[in-house]
Amino acid sequence: MYSHIGIDVSKDKLDIGWLRDVANNKVKTKVFKHQKQSLEKLAAWLLKNTQTEPQNILITLEATGVYHENLVYFLHEQGFKVFIANPGKAKKYADAIGLVHKTDKSDAIMLAHYGMAQTYSGSLTLWQPESPEARQLKGLLRRLDALEKDHQRELNRLEACEQVDTSPRVLRSIHDMLATLQQEIAALEQEIDDHIDRHPPLRKNRKLLNSIKGVGPVVSREMTCLFAAKVFRNAKQVAAYLGLIPKQVESGNFRGHTKLSKTGPARIRAKLYMATVAAGTHNPDIKNQKRRLLGNGKNKMQALGAAMRKLVQVCYGVIKHQQEYQPQVAI
Numbered sequence: 001m002y003s004h005i006g007i008d009v010s011k012d013k014l015d016i017g018w019l020r021d022v023a024n025n026k027v028k029t030k031v032f033k034h035q036k037q038s039l040e041k042l043a044a045w046l047l048k049n050t051q052t053e054p055q056n057i058l059i060t061l062e063a064t065g066v067y068h069e070n071l072v073y074f075l076h077e078q079g080f081k082v083f084i085a086n087p088g089k090a091k092k093y094a095d096a097i098g099l100v101h102k103t104d105k106s107d108a109i110m111l112a113h114y115g116m117a118q119t120y121s122g123s124l125t126l127w128q129p130e131s132p133e134a135r136q137l138k139g140l141l142r143r144l145d146a147l148e149k150d151h152q153r154e155l156n157r158l159e160a161c162e163q164v165d166t167s168p169r170v171l172r173s174i175h176d177m178l179a180t181l182q183q184e185i186a187a188l189e190q191e192i193d194d195h196i197d198r199h200p201p202l203r204k205n206r207k208l209l210n211s212i213k214g215v216g217p218v219v220s221r222e223m224t225c226l227f228a229a230k231v232f233r234n235a236k237q238v239a240a241y242l243g244l245i246p247k248q249v250e251s252g253n254f255r256g257h258t259k260l261s262k263t264g265p266a267r268i269r270a271k272l273y274m275a276t277v278a279a280g281t282h283n284p285d286i287k288n289q290k291r292r293l294l295g296n297g298k299n300k301m302q303a304l305g306a307a308m309r310k311l312v313q314v315c316y317g318v319i320k321h322q323q324e325y326q327p328q329v330a331i
Contacts, residue, residue: 002056002057002081003019003056003058004022004058004112004115004119005019005057006113007061008061008107008108008111009034009062010067011034011067013031013033014038014042015029015104016030016031016032016042016045016046017107017109017110017112020049027109028049031104032045034067036070046059053079054078057080058081058119059082059115060083060084060085060112060115061085062084062087063084063087066142068084073129076128081126082127083115085111085115090111093110093117094107097113133202134229135229137225137228137229140192140195143188144192147181147185150181151181157174158175158178161174192221202224202228205224205227205319206221209319211318212279212314212315213283213284214276214282214283215311216278219275222271223319232316234316235312235313235316235317238316239312240261240264241263242264242265242268243261243265244309245260245261246306247260260308276308276311279311280304283311285314286307286311289307289310
């Protein structure tokens with residue numbers, strides 16, 4: 001039997017909610033500054049108040065960008081059980097229990113209740129830390145993504161400036177910035193490739209992914225990192241995590257259309273979109289599926305969404321079976 005704790009994580013503070021007496025609806029709350037030096041105090045407060053061992057305490061929180069990462073690694077190292085809730089599912093749970101007032105304090109208490117509900121339903125999946133090499137790879141890819149966005153912004157600025165009478169100094173500044181960004185992007189891409197090559201499991205997985213027609217260097221980096229950082233039981237879980245599961249919207253006489261759920265990391269989904277467009281021409285399995293779906297009356301976007309799921313399934317398959325891609329249809 002766990003003692004259930006919820007933590008609402010923000011940039012500046014950590015709101016703690018402890019279900020002190022569930023039967024009588026008694027809770028206890030506490031707020032800590034979100035600083036490294038506060039984490040020891042937080043752990044001490046939990047142990048003092050619950051009067052139990054860390055392994056008997058379940059802490060539920062939501063992923064909040066990068067702000068939760070140091071906290072969950074610290075808690076895991078101290079022996080606490082950690083559950084990272086899906087924000088969408090946690091919100092649905094809050095609506096289901098009739099949470100009226102939404103504050104950081106109430107969110108923390110709600111998360112504690114959600115963790116308890118998941119425990120009793122048998123749906124609880126405890127968080128496990130990534131390997132150091134996976135965590136470092138994720139950080140490198142985040143930085144690369146940020147630089148690529150900066151590069152695109154500068155390209156947009158250059159295009160806008162070329163449409164009007166712009167100072168030569170401004171144009172020179174933009175060109176200089178573009179050159180610097182391009183140089184740093186190239187250097188970072190090389191560092192990412194070198195990092196993958198230094199770790200045999202990452203290197204092998206990337207080689208397997210590169211064997212898939214339509215998967216190039218960009219997607220193989222992202223999917224290598226994804227499969228190193230997270231554990232999926234099946235291909236459907238991967239597709240759901242990436243927001244590629246179809247969702248139908250209809251109500252009463254209104255017959256809606258099917259579209260992708262688009263939950264999860266949009267950054268990876270955008271890269272998969274471009275890879276799938278290429279795979280629709282060069283990958284026999286994706287090409288065959290696309291032709292079949294269009295022949296059955298699906299529109300181009302529905303066929304493309306299905307192709308993205310298919311490509312993810314193929315990626316999962318080569319990693320699971322540790323075998324290079326073999327087309328299922330005749331080339």
